[in-house]
Amino acid sequence: MDSPAGQLQRAREQARTRLGDGYAQDLIDQDTLDERLEAVERATTVAEIDALTADLRPAPTAALVPAAAALAVPATPARMRVLFSSIDRTGAWHVAARTHVRVVFGNATLDLRQAVLPGGPIEIDVNVVFGNLDIIIPPGWQLDNECGAILGSVEQLSGPPPPGQPRQLLRLRGRVVFSSLTIHERLPGENAWGARKRRKREHKALAQRSARALPAGDD
Template structure:
């Protein structure tokens, strides 16, 4: 056997090692996480990466993509970084507040400080509670709901943990699938109460993000984590 036909690892010259293939997959996912390609294009390139037989085939998959470098060091694969929302304990916070929607609609949004305990009563009406630009002064916020033949939409940013401990009778409650796990010290909104012939929808969105944009972002993040073997 001629030595020139083999690499130092024992593989034929030009053949791929599992580490090389996986490194390319990591970099493609990193490009995807930086919006350098669509989810359809990512799927196409990943299929080609797993089917590649030579190093040249792998290199061609990244030839038209921008460099993944920071301060002269190659960027690694996107990590399962936790989403973070800060708590500012220096802010003055109310102990309690009440929102009532009867045959009407009430909104709480923009830059506001959630109280320690917020009660929302919706009777044949609706309420929108938008926490995306809220300034949390306490780590835990208690949200008590009484929703009768009405609806409540709760918008939260990535990095806020939500816990539902209420009861729904002839009604429904939907909770979000987080795009990234909150940090251990993330703000927590503990929701309790009664939903009777009504609905409560808890949605994760970035400030200014539409529902469609949020679904696409979460789907992209989920696919990238799945490709990297980080779970869903």
């Protein structure tokens, strides 16, 4: 059986997690988060700590949601906040036409290869501080990237543009501070190593086509 000190420590850890999740889901603002985190550290009983997160706990329900209805929920929230944690969006998730992504001391991955896309361009406003953000797109997309970096890095890993018109426009705006933003171009199901090998083949083939297109030199 845990000692009172152990129970108190476990309650603090659970409260920090609930508060971080509540902030990420936009249930509380930055000031409320700071105030409650300080109160969690000052609390001397488990009851005091539990009271600080009582409004952030999911309400109990016995209702059963049919699987088809759950899949039909139309949208991912327009705001994604990651604080001292990580978030992954993969598979057939719904992408909003505009999304604000804030990552503070955390990691986030947005995989758009099999996502359900809105009609028209996609805009992602980026604010990454002491964290990492990876965005994965399929080949053929048009990327308009205006993210700035302050003691950080913004990198795009992609091959030569394929022939034809781009299928989708992705606009990125914002800043990266003491952090990294990487845009990966991969086929569905392709890993990082496979993507590197494919890009190398594509660049080599492009160089060969360009060399064949050059006019022959005079003798």
